[in-house]
Amino acid sequence: MPLIAAIAAALVASAGLIWLITRDGSIALGYAVGLAALMAAGYAIARIRPNTREEAFAAPDWxxxxxxxxxxxxxxxxxxxxxxxxxxxxxxxxxxxxxxxxxxxxxxxxxxxxxxxxxxxxxxxxxxxxxxxxxxxxxxxxxxxxxxxxxxxxxxxxxxxxLTLEDPVARIGEWIAGPLGAFLSHSGIEAAVVGTDGAIRAVSTGFAERATGDPSATLAGQDFVAQLRSDDRERIYFAREGRRGTPQMLVQVALGDPDDARPARADEVPSLMLLVDSGVGIGGGWEGGGSVAATPQLEALLGALPLGLAMTDRDGRFLFANDAFLRAVAREEEGLPPFPSDLVVREDKSALIDAVRRFARGPATSGDMAVRLVHQADEPVSLGLAGVRGLGEAAVLLSLVDTTEETRLKRQVAQATKMQAVGQLAGGVAHDFNNVLTAIIGYCDLMLLRHTPGDSDYDDIQQIRANSNRAASLTRQLLAFSRQQTLRPEVLQLPDVVSEVSQLLKRLLGEKIVFRVHHDRDLGPVRADPQQLEQVIVNLAVNARDAIHARGDGTGKLTLATRRVSAADVRKMGSDIIPVADYTVLVVQDNGGGIPQSLLGKIFEPFFTTKEQGKGTGLGLSTVYGIVKQSGGFIFADNVAGPGGEPEGARFTIYLPVHRGTERREAREDAAARASGWSSGGRVLLVEDEDMVRAVAERALSRAGYEVTTACDGEEGLAAIANGGAFDLIVSDVVMPGMDGPAMVRAVRKVRPDLPVLFMSGYAEEQLRSEIDVDDMHFIAKPFSVQQISDEVARVLAESRGRAGADST
Structure with a gap:
């Protein structure tokens, strides 16, 4: 600071000296400003120092x-x-x-x-x-x-x-060499797939027989042109038959890439060569004229082919199209328009008109062009064109592959991939959030132990705890959608679950909605979590109520029905989704107007809702879907048609497989009874990498009378055992940095094979049990309260001591 003051004083003095000499204030001011700028630049340059710190670690050896x-x-x-x-x-x-x-x-x-x-x-x-x-x-x-x-x-x-791409030409070759080629030969058409070099790649059995006399000959690698001859009138014959055979009309179809926007020339890609026997035409010869529209035999042939084919006259008017072509252009009901250009978007009309005219009036050539159809303007398709001669009015053969099913499958795969990614994201977010909620709920429980009702802070703490539990229910919905929720399955009857929730549903629906329940006889038991099934029924009922209210005056009907579906019934359904087995089915049906067809494929997506802002999270149906799938079942949504054919309401059908085991809830109740009688304390090793969760769990177990030793990761927990720590139970998190919980427990079991372990995790118990191969393993889901972890530790210790006592006797 003194140095800066001295420099400033010198600057002022020199500027004053300039003013005294020149008596011009502007010159003195300019001098002062310039000198100050130079001094500031020098000071900035002097402050720059190269960073000479050496790297903390040596460069890695790659x-x-x-x-x-x-x-x-x-x-x-x-x-x-x-x-x-x-x-x-x-x-x-x-x-x-x-x-x-x-x-x-x-x-x-x-x-x-x-x-x-x-x-x-x-x-x-x-x-x-x-x-x-x-x-x-x-x-x-x-x-x-x-x-x-x-x-x-x-x-x-x-x-x-x-990338390994499927070879469509090889697939067409398999068709030609198989039954399709035999069918074509029977109809008077011989087919061959020819490469760009003119070599044969595949032929039909009829082609092989007429060319060599042996229907089993492949002719692969032989020159295609060598199998044919032509006379002075340019009529084409098989070389082996000569003029004794019938003349052939050659149609060349270029097998270019359907997704390539640039039309390929016939000599750039392999070709499908079709030799049409003259006997297929009218009058026994090509020069006899006639119209393809008047040739029922050829129409029947083209109609049976899987490739979409159509023919136009020289003016570009449609003469004929088979069913595959109509499906490809989405004109099965309306039929063909007058011209091919009516099938494409406005930008492609002129190009298609010019192409059809060129192939109709020019030489008999073939090619492809990319067009966009009116019904799928965002996805270009490849339209094949071939000029034909000798079929009377027919002048151009159009070919188009029906990609409707392929497009549908692509969309389904994209949708499934998106749903899987969203599920993984939801599961990861819920797992991390559960650690935070565990700490909040735990600290609230500890604070409530020091307050009594009526204290100034008691109500505030209760409100924090209630909101934390609401947040925990939201994470359970996310985990349910991603099928990572912890379920407590029991063997039960669906009518019992419906009966338990019926009174709640009546209050939720109100007096204007008629609620009816129907049950089949001889229903098989199912194995599921009763509380989660109740949530499924409540979510579907609330959605039905909202749909009924949105439709009009709020009056309507909701029906819950259970059905027995045998394996024979499933087999008759012919479903590719539901395996053949016995099922107990729950049907939830309303008359709320149904679901729009465009939304049926989206209703199970997370956060998708048609409700107004603030009136729904969009997690209800995604939670239902996740619970049903995690329980091993299937759920379907459709609309129920009314008397006039319009959708009257929505129907959700849930298939749950019949359980053949004997598990009952009494075993769990006995375990809870043993835990309630435990009061002898014990020594607990608590391993948790999250400081907040570890502190809450330690205080909760200490208040319950346990002697608690804590560790922040698997290595520290293993060291506590190795240093002679005598523990009755290990309470450990599953996912931790470094050595995780299962790896630590497996190492401990080598010296203490009888030591029980209680894992804490926000992931599903079933998922963890399938991934962790550890005996005598118990589980508590996050978030948990102080009372829940104390009770669970007591239950595990009581069960362990009971087993040890039984072994000693």
């Missing part, structure tokens, strides 16, 4: 990593946060080189954008996916995946695997 990632057929690379290539295996070097690191690879623009997006997702979420990837002007060749790794999560591991 040679071990390079050896570990050496995998044939998979390119693997590791990059740091500056997108610098740290190491790569030989496959990566061969495919992409080492000059560039992901995502800056020598790929096309769309692939680069996918890689950048995958890198951003990996840094943010831990994993990113990019597919398909390809070079500029080339086909899609790779699938890329990025994963964040490292102790500080400061590296990305990239994996590139080649």
């Amino acid at each position: 040679s071990v990593t390079v050896a570990a990632i050496e995998q044939p057929g998979t390119a693997i690379a590791v990059t740091d946060r500056a997108n610098r290539l740290v190491c790569a295996n030989s496959a990566y070097t061969d495919w992409f080189g080492i000059a560039q690191a992901p995502p800056n690879l020598a790929l096309d623009r769309e692939s680069m954008e996918r890689l950048v997006r995958a890198a951003r997702e990996a840094w943010r979420d831990g994993r990113g996916l990019a597919e398909p990837l390809g070079r500029e002007g080339g086909p899609a060749g790779w699938r890329g995946e990025a994963e964040r790794v490292g102790r500080g999560s400061d590296y990305l591991v990239w994996r590139f695997t080649p």
Whole structure:
């Protein structure tokens, strides 16, 4: 500070001297400003010092990593946060080189954008996916995946695997060589698949017989043209038959990629060669004229083919189309329009009109073009065109593959993938949130022990605890949707569950809604959590009530019915979803107007709701779906048609498999009775990495009279045992950094095989039991209260002491 003051004084003095000499204030002010700027710049430069701190750790040795990632057929690379290539295996070097690191690879623009997006997702979420990837002007060749790794999560591991695409030409060849080719031959049409080099790849049995005399000959690799001859009138014959045979009309269909927007020429891709016998035409010859519309035999043939085929005249008017073509253009009910251009969007009309005119009036050639149909304007399809001659009015053959089923399956796969991702996200969020709620609820319980009703803080603490329990119910809904909820299944009868919840439903529905219940006889028992089944019924009933109220004056009817469905009934249904077995079915039906058809596929998605803002979370039906699926059942939603054919109401049908075991709830009640009588204390090792949860559990068990030793991870807990700690029970979290709970318990069991363990987790008990191979394992779900963990520890210790006493006698 003194130095700065001295510099400032000197600056003022020098500026004053300039003013005294020049008597010009502007010159003195400019001098002062310039000198001050120079001094500030020098001060800033002087402040810059190179960082000479040495790295805390030496650079890692990547040679071990390079050896570990050496995998044939998979390119693997590791990059740091500056997108610098740290190491790569030989496959990566061969495919992409080492000059560039992901995502800056020598790929096309769309692939680069996918890689950048995958890198951003990996840094943010831990994993990113990019597919398909390809070079500029080339086909899609790779699938890329990025994963964040490292102790500080400061590296990305990239994996590139080649895409294996199905060969449609090979599939068509199998059809031609199989029954389809035999059917064509029977109808007077011989077929062959020919490569771009003119070599035969597959032929029908009729083609092989007429070309070689042997119907089992494949002719693969032989020249297609060598099997044919032509006369001076350019009529085509089989070479083996010569003019003794009948002349053939050759139709060439280019087998290009349907998804390729650029129309392929016939010589660029393999072709389907169709040799149509002259006997198929009218009058026994091509020169006789006639119309394809008047040829029932040819129409019947084209109608039986799985490929969508249609024919137009020279003016571009439709003459005929088979059922597959009508399905592909979504015109099964309306029929064909006058012209092919009426099937495509406005932007593609002129191009299609020109193409049909060119193939109709030019030489007999074939080709493809990409068009967008009116009913699916966002998905281009490949339309094949071939000029034909000798069929009278018919001049152009149009071919179109029906991709309706393929498109539906793609959407279903995309929907299933999205639902799985949302379920994993929901489960992870709920698990982490359960740790927070465990601490909040636990501390509330401990504070309530020091307050009595009437205290100034008692009501506030109760309110905090009530809101925490509401939050816990929300996490249970998320876990139910992701099928990670802890269920307490029992063998029960569905009518008993309906009876338990009926009184509550009557109050929820009100007096204007008629509530009816019907039960079948001889219903089989089911194994499910009764409380969760009650939640399923309540959620469906509340949705039905809201639908009835939204429809009009609030009057309506809700019916709950149970049905017995035998394995024979399921077999008659012919369902691909429900396995053949005996089921007990619950049907919930209302007359609230039904569900719009466009929403039926979305109603089980989380957070999807048609209710107004603030009147629903959208988790009701997703919770129902998760509980039913986690219980081993199936749920379906549909609409019930009214007298006029319009939807009258919605119907939800739940199939639960009949249980053949003998488990009853008395065993659990006996265990609870033994726990209530336990009061002898014990020594407990508490292992939990979350400080809040560990503190709450320690205070709860200490107040219950247990001697508690705490550990913050698996290594510390194992050390407590190794140092001679004598414990009656281990209470441990499952997922912890370093050594997790199951690994610690397996190590402890080597020296203390009889030591029981109580696992704490926010994940589902069934999921943990299937993944953890540990004997004498018990479980308590998070979040839990102070009383719940005390009771559960007492139950486990009572059961363990009871078993030890039985073994000693």
